[in-house]
Amino acid sequence: NELHWLEPGSTLLAMWGTTYTAGQLFGALVGGPIGDKIGRKKSILLYEVIHIIAMIGGAAAPNVTVLYVFRLIQGFGLGALLVVLFAAFTEYVPGKNRGVWSSRNSFIGNFAHPICNGIALVIVSTGVSMNMNWRIQYIIPSVLSIIASIIIYNKYPESPRWLESQGRVEEADAIMTSIEKEIEGFVETGFDQELKAHEDVYKNMWENADIQITGDDELNRAVRFNIFHLMSTGNEHDDHVNVGAKLLTGEEYGGHAFWDTELFMLPFFSWVFPKTAQNLENYRYHLLDAARANAHKNGYKGAQYPWESADDGTEQCPDWTIEPDGTCYRCYVAVYEHHVTAAVAYGIYNYVKITQDMDFLYSKGAEILTETARFWASRCEHNKEQDRYEINQVTGPDEWHEPVNNLYTNYLARWNLGYVLSLLASIKKENQEAYDILIEKTGLTEAETAHWKEVQEKMYLPRKEGTRLLEQFEGYFELDNVTIEKYDENDWPIRPDALKTKRARETQINKQADVVMLLHLMGNEFDEETIKENYAYYEKRTLHGSSLSPSIFSVMGLKVGDDSKAYRYLRRAAFIDLLNMQGNTREGIHAANTGGVWQTIVFGFAGVAQREDGMLKVHPNMPKEWQGLTFRLHYRGAWLEITADGSNQ
Numbered sequence: 001n002e003l004h005w006l007e008p009g010s011t012l013l014a015m016w017g018t019t020y021t022a023g024q025l026f027g028a029l030v031g032g033p034i035g036d037k038i039g040r041k042k043s044i045l046l047y048e049v050i051h052i053i054a055m056i057g058g059a060a061a062p063n064v065t066v067l068y069v070f071r072l073i074q075g076f077g078l079g080a081l082l083v084v085l086f087a088a089f090t091e092y093v094p095g096k097n098r099g100v101w102s103s104r105n106s107f108i109g110n111f112a113h114p115i116c117n118g119i120a121l122v123i124v125s126t127g128v129s130m131n132m133n134w135r136i137q138y139i140i141p142s143v144l145s146i147i148a149s150i151i152i153y154n155k156y157p158e159s160p161r162w163l164e165s166q167g168r169v170e171e172a173d174a175i176m177t178s179i180e181k182e183i184e185g186f187v188e189t190g191f192d193q194e195l196k197a198h199e200d201v202y203k204n205m206w207e208n209a210d211i212q213i214t215g216d217d218e219l220n221r222a223v224r225f226n227i228f229h230l231m232s233t234g235n236e237h238d239d240h241v242n243v244g245a246k247l248l249t250g251e252e253y254g255g256h257a258f259w260d261t262e263l264f265m266l267p268f269f270s271w272v273f274p275k276t277a278q279n280l281e282n283y284r285y286h287l288l289d290a291a292r293a294n295a296h297k298n299g300y301k302g303a304q305y306p307w308e309s310a311d312d313g314t315e316q317c318p319d320w321t322i323e324p325d326g327t328c329y330r331c332y333v334a335v336y337e338h339h340v341t342a343a344v345a346y347g348i349y350n351y352v353k354i355t356q357d358m359d360f361l362y363s364k365g366a367e368i369l370t371e372t373a374r375f376w377a378s379r380c381e382h383n384k385e386q387d388r389y390e391i392n393q394v395t396g397p398d399e400w401h402e403p404v405n406n407l408y409t410n411y412l413a414r415w416n417l418g419y420v421l422s423l424l425a426s427i428k429k430e431n432q433e434a435y436d437i438l439i440e441k442t443g444l445t446e447a448e449t450a451h452w453k454e455v456q457e458k459m460y461l462p463r464k465e466g467t468r469l470l471e472q473f474e475g476y477f478e479l480d481n482v483t484i485e486k487y488d489e490n491d492w493p494i495r496p497d498a499l500k501t502k503r504a505r506e507t508q509i510n511k512q513a514d515v516v517m518l519l520h521l522m523g524n525e526f527d528e529e530t531i532k533e534n535y536a537y538y539e540k541r542t543l544h545g546s547s548l549s550p551s552i553f554s555v556m557g558l559k560v561g562d563d564s565k566a567y568r569y570l571r572r573a574a575f576i577d578l579l580n581m582q583g584n585t586r587e588g589i590h591a592a593n594t595g596g597v598w599q600t601i602v603f604g605f606a607g608v609a610q611r612e613d614g615m616l617k618v619h620p621n622m623p624k625e626w627q628g629l630t631f632r633l634h635y636r637g638a639w640l641e642i643t644a645d646g647s648n649q
Contacts, residue, residue: 019068023075024082031080043084048146051077205231208632208639209272211601215627215646222574223601226594230268233591236275239282242309243591250588256308256316257283259340260592262347263521264548268598270354271633278360281351284344285364287313288371291341295375302374305341307334336395336403338379342412345372346521349419353610356636362427362434370442373420376413377452383460390460396473398514400504400545404473407462408518414459415522417452424449468530469537470515482507483540490581491568493543510542512549513556520552523559524612532560539565547576551596555604558621567623570600602631606644620644 027047035043054074061067186194209231213220233247242257243265261280269277284305290313291303298304308316317334348369352361380389391413396406424444428435438444462471471477480502486494498507513520516538519531535556544550550573557566574597577585602608606629607619614636622629627646632639 015068019071020075023072023077024079025075027076027079027081028083031083034080035084044081047077047081047084049077050074051081052146205273208634210631211598212628212630213601213626214629216623216625219571219574219625222571222578223597225578226574226589226597229589230265230591230594230598231273234265234269234273234276235279236273237279239279240286240311242280242283245591246588247591247594250586252584252587253308254310254316256310258308258592259343260548260595262343262350263517264551264592264599265595266347266351267354267603268595270351271602271635274355274357274634277351277355278357281348281360282364284347285368288368290314292371295378300375301378302376303341303368303371304338304375304379305344305372307337307340332402333395333399336393337399338391338394339396339406339409339412341372341375342409342416345369345416345419346412353612353614356614361423362431363437366423366427366434366438367441369416369420369423370438370444373417373452374442374444374448376416377448377455380413380455380459386460387458388460389455389458390474396514397517397548398472398510398512400509400511401473401476402505404475405460405462406473406514407470408472408514410459410461411518411522414456414461417456417459421449421452421456468533470518470530470534472510472515472538476508480507482509484509484543490575490579491572492581495543508541510538512544512546513542513552514538516542516556517552520556528560531556535560535562544572547573547582547590547593548596550576551593551600554600558604558607563621563623566600566604567625570597570604573597573600601629602633605629606631606642608633608642616640618642618644620648622646622648 031043031047038046051074054070054077058067058070058074061070189197209227211220211223211227213223229247229249230243233243235241243261244255245253245258245260246255266277266280269280287305287309288303291305294306294313294315295302295304306313306315306317310316315334318331319334320328321331322328345368348361348365351357352365376391380391382389390405391409392405393403394406394409395402395404396408424435424438427438460474462474462476463469464471464477469477480498482496482498482502484493484496488494496509499509504511515534519526519534523531535553539553539557539562542549542553544553550569554566554569554573557563557569572581573593576582576593577589580586582590605620605622605626607617607621609617609619611617616635620629622644628644630641630643632641634640
C-alpha cells in the first residue's frame with residue numbers, strides 16, 4: 001500500500017528505504033539508554049506501539065511527505081525494539097559482562113517477536129497478491145505484534161541497570177528520610193543532651209579500647225590517636241559497609257576496602273568490638289556472589305575478591321593511574337594482587353578463633369572459605385617438569401616486584417586449601433545438617449576436594465637451597481643484593497644510592513613486609529631459627545614505602561629478640577600521620593597502620609598470643625621506657641583487663 005506512491009527505481013523509492021534505515025539506526029542508538037532509564041518491559045511496549053502506529057500511519061499516508069515521516073518513526077520503533085531484545089536475550093550489560101545466554105523465559109520471549117511478525121509478513125504478502133484491503137492486512141499483523149509484546153513483557157527479565165537505579169533511588173530516599181528524622185530529633189533533643197549522649201558513647205568505647213602506657217606519655221598519646229580514629233570508623237550497626245583505607249579522614253581510595261581490613265584492623269575489632277568484627281565478616285559474605293562473578297570474568301572458578309571493594313563487590317581498582325604531573329601509567333594491581341582472597345579467608349579463620357563464632361563459621365564462613373579454596377585450585381598451574389603447582393604472574397605484599405611467582409601468595413593459597421579440607425571434615429563430623437547445606441550451596445564434590453589435596457601437597461614454596469632463607473619469589477636471590485645503610489632524623493630508612501641508577505625491581509630492596517608478613521601470619525609453621533634468620537635478612541632490605549610495614553617488623557622484631565628495633569618501629573608506626581612521615585597525611589589517616597599500632601602493643605610488647613585451642617598466653621616484653629601497660633580484651637563472652645608492670649609481671 002505504501003509503494004503505490006512510489007515508482008520502482010525512482011529517487012522517491014530510494015529515499016523510502018533510506019529513511020527507514022536511518023530510523024532504525026537512530027532507534028538502535030537511543031533504544032538501550034531509554035530502556036535502562038524507564039525499564040526494559042515498559043520500553044518494549046513503548047517501541048512496539050510506536051512501530052504499529054507508524055506502520056498503520058504509513059499505510060494510510062495521504063502523500064509522500066507524511067509517508068516518509070511515518071517510515072522514519074517506524075524504523076525508529078523497530079531499531080529500538082531490536083536492541084532491547086538483544087540486550088534481554090543475552091543479558092548483556094556494557095562494562096559489566098560480555099553477554100551470556102539468558103534464561104529459558106528470555107529465550108521464549110525473544111522468539112515471540114520474530115515468529116509473530118513472520119506470520120504477519122506471510123499474511124501481508126498473501127494479502128497483497130490477493131488484493132486484500134490494506135486495513136485488514138495491517139490489523140492482523142498489529143494484533144500479532146501486540147500478542148508478541150505481551151509475551152515478551154511477561155517472559156523477559158527486567159533491565160539490570162534499571163533495577164539497580166530503582167534500588168539506588170529507593171535507598172537514597174530511605175537515607176534522606178532517615179537523616180531528616182535524625183536532624184529533627186537533634187533539634188528536638190537540643191545540643192546539650194546530644195553532646196552528652198555523644199560523650200557517653202565515646203566514654204564506653206574508650207573504656208574498652210583504651211591503652212594506658214605509664215612512663216612514655218608522648219608515645220601513649222600517639223597510640224591513643226591511632227585507636228581513636230580506628231574505633232570511630234568501624235560500624236556495629238551496618239554489615240553492608242567496610243572500613244575505608246583512610247578511615248573517616250580523607251577521600252583517597254574513595255573509601256574502598258582492601259586486604260588491610262582482614263589482616264590489620266579485624267584483629268582489633270575482634271578483640272575489642274566483636275559486633276563490628278562480625279559485621280565486617282558479613283560484608284564479605286554479602287558480596288560473595290560478586291566475588292564469584294569476578295573469578296568467572298577472569299577465567300577462574302570459585303570466588304576471587306576484588307583488590308578494591310566498595311558497595312557492590314565489583315573491582316574498583318582503576319586500570320590507569322594519574323600522577324600529580326598529569327602523566328598516566330597502567331595499573332596492574334587488580335590484575336596481579338590476588339592475595340587479597342587469601343586475606344579474606346585468613347580473616348574468617350582468625351575472627352572465629354578469637355570470637356568462637358561457630359554459627360558464622362559453619363554457615364557463611366564455610367561457604368566463603370570453600371569458594372576461595374576453589375579459586376586457588378583453579379588459579380594454580382601444574383608444572384609438569386617439576387611435578388609441582390605454582391601461581392605465576394602475581395604480586396605479593398611487596399608491590400615493587402611484579403609479576404612474580406611469589407612465596408607469600410603460594411603459601412597462603414596452600415594454607416587456604418588445607419584449612420578448608422580440615423574444616424570440611426570437622427563440619428561433616430560435628431554438624432551433618434550444616435555440611436549438607438554447604439554441599440548443596442557450593443556443589444562441592446569428592447573429586448574436587450581430592451584435587452585440592454593434590455594441589456596443596458605439591459605447592460611450590462621457593463627457598464634458598466642449603467639455608468633457612470625463604471625466597472620472596474622465584475629468582476629473588478639473583479637480583480642485585482642492595483641493602484639499607486642510612487636512616488633520617490625520624491629513624492626512617494633512606495633510599496640506597498644504588499636506586500638512583502637502578503629500578504627497585506632490579507634489586508632486593510622491598511617496599512614493605514612480604515616474607516616477614518608471612519612469618520607474622522604463619523609463625524607457628526616455622527621454627528625459631530628460620531624466623532630469626534629471615535627477619536634479619538629482609539629487615540636490611542625493606543624501605544617501608546607502605547604504612548603497613550613498620551608495625552609488622554616491630555611485632556616480629558620482638559619475636560626474634562630485636563627489642564631495640566622493635567621499639568623504634570613502634571614509634572615510626574605511631575607517629576606516621578602525626579609527623580606526616582609518609583608525606584601524604586593530607587590524603588587521610590593510614591587505616592591499616594592504626595590497626596598495626598594496636599597489634600604491636602598487644603601482640604608485640606604485651607606478648608598476647610592465642611593457641612590453636614583458643615587459650616591465651618600473655619608474656620610481656622616491654623621497653624625500658626615503660627613503667628606499666630594496661631588494656632582490655634573481650635574473651636569468650638567476658639572482659640579481661642590485662643596489666644603489666646615495669647618488670648614484665
